[in-house]
Amino acid sequence: xxxxxxxxxxxxHHHVWDLAVRDQDWxxxxxxxxxRRDFTMADLAPEARAAGVGAxxxxxxxxxxxxxxxxxxxxxxDPLVAAVVGWTDLTxxxxxxxxxxxxxLPGGAHLAGIRHQVQGxxxxxxxxxxxxTRGLAALxxxxxxxxxxxxxxxxxxxVRAAARHPELTFVLDHAGKPPVSTGEFEPWAxxxxxxxxxxxxxxxxxxxxxxxxxxxxxxxxxRPYADTVLDAFGPRRVxxxxxxxxxxxxxxYGQVVxxxxxxxxGSDPDVFAGTARRVYLSRVGGRNSRT
Numbered sequence: 344x345x346x347x348x349x350x351x352x353x354x355x356h357h358h359v360w361d362l363a364v365r366d367q368d369w370x371x372x373x374x375x376x377x378x379r380r381d382f383t384m385a386d387l388a389p390e391a392r393a394a395g396v397g398a399x400x401x402x403x404x405x406x407x408x409x410x411x412x413x414x415x416x417x418x419x420x421d422p423l424v425a426a427v428v429g430w431t432d433l434t435x436x437x438x439x440x441x442x443x444x445x446x447x448l449p450g451g452a453h454l455a456g457i458r459h460q461v462q463g464x465x466x467x468x469x470x471x472x473x474x475x476t477r478g479l480a481a482l483x484x485x486x487x488x489x490x491x492x493x494x495x496x497x498x499x500x501x502v503r504a505a506a507r508h509p510e511l512t513f514v515l516d517h518a519g520k521p522p523v524s525t526g527e528f529e530p531w532a533x534x535x536x537x538x539x540x541x542x543x544x545x546x547x548x549x550x551x552x553x554x555x556x557x558x559x560x561x562x563x564x565x566r567p568y569a570d571t572v573l574d575a576f577g578p579r580r581v582x583x584x585x586x587x588x589x590x591x592x593x594x595x596y597g598q599v600v601x602x603x604x605x606x607x608x609g610s611d612p613d614v615f616a617g618t619a620r621r622v623y624l625s626r627v628g629g630r631n632s633r634t
Contacts, residue, residue, distance in 0.1 A: 351398075352615045353396070353397070353398045353623075353624070354399040354400065354583065355399075355547055355582040355584040355623065356516060356585065357387065357400070357401060357585050358382070358402055358403075358404045358586075361381050365407065368405070378588055378591060382587075384423060384424070387399070387423070387588075390596040390597065391596070393597060394597050396585075399423055399424055400424075400425065400584070402516075403430040406460055407430070408431065411427070411454075414429060415445065415451050417450070418453035420450075425623070425624050426453055426456075426626070427450075427454055428455060428488075428490050429454060430459060433457070434474040434475060434477075435478075438481045439484065442481060443485075455624070455627055456482075456489060456623065457488075457489055457490070458489070459492075461493045462492050462494050462497070462520070467499075467500055468500045469500070471507075476507065479508050483508055486626060487626065488511070489512070489513050490514045490516050492516045493519060495521065495522065495531040495534065498531070498537075501519075502537045505541045508543070511543060512544075512622060513538075513541075513543060514545045515535075515538060515544065515546045516584075517586065518547065518550070518551065518572050519531060520550065521535075521554060523568055526564075528568075535575055536575045539575035539580070545576065545580045545581070546572050546575075547582055547583075547584045548569060548573075548583050548584065549583065549586045550586040551602075552590055552599060560593055560594070562602050562606060565602065569606040573606075573607065580618060582618040583603050587599070
């Protein structure tokens with residue numbers, strides 16, 4: 344039995360990068376200097392094992408077409424990576440063909456979803472553009488999911504997009520990046536609940552430590568935000584993600600896992616494995632054969 348079949352904890356959100364292969368141009372300034380180095384699966388594997396994590400979902404970091412084939416090839420040879428959320432330009436008219444080509448690549452069966460850095464788009468209604476709507480329809484037809492990496496003010500557009508595409512599963516990364524560091528709650532909470540009211544939406548309990556004060560965060564400070572997520576979506580639509588290595592700006596991998604356990608009230612089987620298995624791993628074909 345492979346780790347993907349009986350993984351224990353599934354980490355539904357992490358990254359890797361090699362600066363010799365490609366610059367991560369978002370890692371700038373002194374605050375992010377600690378993560379301006381290579382992070383590989385060899386770095387993650389021992390920390391994952393120590394935390395009881397047996398399978399992961401590798402998520403895109405930059406909007407570069409070459410990254411996704413590299414991640415798929417990595418998933419093909421590394422048994423820890425059970426699924427990939429990649430990137431492709433959803434606004435291109437040939438996006439359906441591009442998705443088909445990605446699936447034909449080595450490791451292409453591990454493609455479970457697509458993500459775009461919507462948080463960096465100046466248009467708060469980017470998700471509602473006609474060309475993006477066409478791209479989201481292509482994801483629906485392909486049976487993939489769409490990860491939302493957005494800021495709180497973009498959540499209303501997420502609600503409208505998810506309502507337009509009821510057959511497409513939308514996964515909200517990092518709980519929509521609530522303003523934990525300032526202690527603010529609204530309108531994030533109301534918009535999150537509006538999104539959760541749609542049955543085709545799922546939320547990742549991830550990234551909260553880096554939305555808090557990196558030096559002074561506490562589980563108690565994260566709890567109101569985590570409780571809102573769990574109450575709005577329910578455990579069957581919430582999944583744990585470490586956001587490693589970005590999380591290391593504020594906490595170690597093990598600390599993030601333990602904080603999540605405290606916030607959830609134990610190792611909930613849905614939050615820590617079942618939801619990710621249903622949303623991501625169920626879409627992965629031939630995950631036991633590393634082609």
